[in-house]
Amino acid sequence: MCGIIGYCGEKSAAPIVLEGLKRLEYRGYDSAGIASLCDGRLLMKKDVGKIDEVNQKHNLGSLLGNTAIGHTRWATHGGVTQDNAHPHCDCKREIFVVHNGIIENHQPLRHRLERKYSFVSETDSEVIPHLIREFMDMGSSLEQAVCQAVKELRGSYAILAISASEPQKIVAARKDSPLVVGIGSGESFVASDVLSFLKHTNRVIFVEDGEIVSLNNDKVTIHDGEGRQIPREPQKVDWKWSGATKQGYEFFMRKEIMEQPWAMRCALMQDRGLIMEAAMDILRTRQVVLTGCGTSRHAALIGRYLFSKVGGKFSDVIMGSEFHHFSDSIHKDTLVIAVSQSGETADILEGVKKAKANGATILSIVNVVGSSLARLSDKVVYLNCGPEIGVAATKSFVSELVIFYLLAFAMINQLREGMRAIKSLSLLTRKNLNHNGAISPELAQGLKGKNDFYYIARGINFATAMEAALKAKEIAYVHAEGMPAGELKHGTLALIEQKTPVIAICPADYTFEETMSNVAEAKARGAFIIGVSDRNEESFDEWLKIPTVEEVFYPLVSIVPLQLLAYDLAVAKGLDPDKPRNLAKSVTVK
Numbered sequence: 001m002c003g004i005i006g007y008c009g010e011k012s013a014a015p016i017v018l019e020g021l022k023r024l025e026y027r028g029y030d031s032a033g034i035a036s037l038c039d040g041r042l043l044m045k046k047d048v049g050k051i052d053e054v055n056q057k058h059n060l061g062s063l064l065g066n067t068a069i070g071h072t073r074w075a076t077h078g079g080v081t082q083d084n085a086h087p088h089c090d091c092k093r094e095i096f097v098v099h100n101g102i103i104e105n106h107q108p109l110r111h112r113l114e115r116k117y118s119f120v121s122e123t124d125s126e127v128i129p130h131l132i133r134e135f136m137d138m139g140s141s142l143e144q145a146v147c148q149a150v151k152e153l154r155g156s157y158a159i160l161a162i163s164a165s166e167p168q169k170i171v172a173a174r175k176d177s178p179l180v181v182g183i184g185s186g187e188s189f190v191a192s193d194v195l196s197f198l199k200h201t202n203r204v205i206f207v208e209d210g211e212i213v214s215l216n217n218d219k220v221t222i223h224d225g226e227g228r229q230i231p232r233e234p235q236k237v238d239w240k241w242s243g244a245t246k247q248g249y250e251f252f253m254r255k256e257i258m259e260q261p262w263a264m265r266c267a268l269m270q271d272r273g274l275i276m277e278a279a280m281d282i283l284r285t286r287q288v289v290l291t292g293c294g295t296s297r298h299a300a301l302i303g304r305y306l307f308s309k310v311g312g313k314f315s316d317v318i319m320g321s322e323f324h325h326f327s328d329s330i331h332k333d334t335l336v337i338a339v340s341q342s343g344e345t346a347d348i349l350e351g352v353k354k355a356k357a358n359g360a361t362i363l364s365i366v367n368v369v370g371s372s373l374a375r376l377s378d379k380v381v382y383l384n385c386g387p388e389i390g391v392a393a394t395k396s397f398v399s400e401l402v403i404f405y406l407l408a409f410a411m412i413n414q415l416r417e418g419m420r421a422i423k424s425l426s427l428l429t430r431k432n433l434n435h436n437g438a439i440s441p442e443l444a445q446g447l448k449g450k451n452d453f454y455y456i457a458r459g460i461n462f463a464t465a466m467e468a469a470l471k472a473k474e475i476a477y478v479h480a481e482g483m484p485a486g487e488l489k490h491g492t493l494a495l496i497e498q499k500t501p502v503i504a505i506c507p508a509d510y511t512f513e514e515t516m517s518n519v520a521e522a523k524a525r526g527a528f529i530i531g532v533s534d535r536n537e538e539s540f541d542e543w544l545k546i547p548t549v550e551e552v553f554y555p556l557v558s559i560v561p562l563q564l565l566a567y568d569l570a571v572a573k574g575l576d577p578d579k580p581r582n583l584a585k586s587v588t589v590k
């Protein structure tokens with residue numbers, strides 16, 4: 001998954017595209033490039049490295065012209081090299097293209113096109129400018145050529161194309177990769193997400209699969225694959241640009257961890273009728289299946305416990321990447337609850353599309369307004385937590401949990417009580433952050449030489465162990481496993497040596513005693529025990545104190561010190577927690 005952005009207007013385009021690329025860097029950051037159109041000439045600079053590195057070397061913003069397209073890459077096909085970086089061009093260097101997605105049939109297309117044109121990169125994307133060239137040579141305009149070219153592509157794409165023969169124009173197309181147009185005054189934008197141009201405009205049009213968009217300053221036209229014009233009014237997005245800045249913090253992740261009390265309150269701002277209806281759907285539907293990837297799957301696992309424990313309703317969680325393999329058992333009596341911060345995770349979209357085709361009802365829990373998942377769903381509950389930029393999800397996790405609490409309490413007709421409880425928990429979360437924020441850097445210093453971490457918990461707390469381990473893996477590059485504490489003795493105990501860190505999430509709830517016996521097993525093998533609990537125990541070598549809350553709410557408070565610990569471990573190791581190697585925030589490829 002990569003990030004793409006284009007600008008067409010009266011201002012100098014490259015600096016605007018460069019700034020937008022920095023906002024898109026969460027989607028990939030192994031190479032970057034910009035191409036601009038100036039007086040009928042195409043100019044281009046690209047290289048490997050993060051955007052700031054490429055910019056320092058090539059001064060990307062200095063490219064002249066009022067029309068430009070840019071790309072930040074996360075390599076899928078072809079190594080991280082300058083030739084493989086985007087934009088890619090045709091042989092005459094008259095057509096430049098940036099692409100996000102994967103062209104599945106690139107090999108046969110390449111074999112055919114190589115008879116006429118020479119390729120310089122190993123990427124799947126390079127077939128696109130050559131295909132456009134082929135159609136333009138037959139007399140097509142840029143727009144017609146893009147339309148003809150995409151008919152030959154299989155796979156997923158969001159494409160922006162510019163041509164020396166059509167100044168002041170960007171042509172864009174999408175299938176299964178996000179693309180949104182921004183309408184300013186005398187200027188327009190097109191990008192992988194709204195954040196990249198939010199500073200300039202919040203009037204947007206979400207592009208649908210199969211549509212071809214032409215941008216010419218503020219004139220934006222949309223056609224379907226048959227060339228029929230599609231009228232579409234822009235809509236307003238109410239995210240604020242300031243939400244996408246660090247506001248004094250060194251890293252976005254720190255800022256996003258610290259703003260969790262606020263995020264919890266924002267997640268409470270829901271249409272109560274919608275929550276009640278969704279809760280009734282959960283109770284009434286024969287089969288309820290939750291799906292999500294990474295952090296969002298962990299939130300879904302906690303949701304499953306809540307539905308059972310509070311609402312008395314059994315449901316199951318299937319991970320996003322496996323979900324479509326279960327489509328045979330998904331039918332009209334199934335409610336699918338799809339959880340995704342971005343709403344663009346390809347694995348989830350694939351499963352949800354199949355479920356929908358089988359007649360299932362789709363309820364989604366999403367942060368990004370207007371995202372592909374939101375638009376596919378019958379009902380959408382938004383997190384309202386503002387942009388999350390750090391690759392490792394933090395505030396979106398607690399916001400997703402809040403939505404699950406609301407649904408569970410609505411199932412027993414106690415929505416108001418649930419809302420009240422979460423409001424007061426948001427105040428406790430502030431204290432929790434302050435207390436653990438002060439002790440976690442020192443603990444991280446002591447642990448920074450360790451390579452293996454085991455997180456254990458039971459019942460409703462087990463997914464917190466999984467989520468905490470994921471945080472440590474993602475940003476501190478350690479081997480970390482989260483598991484139900486009872487499973488330790490079924491294999492993993494063999495890996496415990498002297499001073500191996502075992503993090504036990506054992507609040508003083510119904511899981512406490514059983515988890516403590518697993519702590520004893522690990523301790524007897526020499527483990528270094530870090531207890532996350534409201535109760536201190538002799539067996540703890542370190543104690544991360546959390547507030548005492550009602551049993552069902554422990555996941556909301558016990559994740560906090562563990563997010564901080566992962567963050568502080570990354571910082572202690574000199575790593576950038578916002579941009580972990582090999583990972584991207586929004587995974588729009590399968």
Ligand code: G6P
Nearest residue numbers: 293294295296340341342345393
């Ligand atoms: C990627 C990110 C994870 C995230 C997951 C799901 O793998 O690196 O941090 O949890 O995608 O993202 P979503 O936007 O669907 O919640």
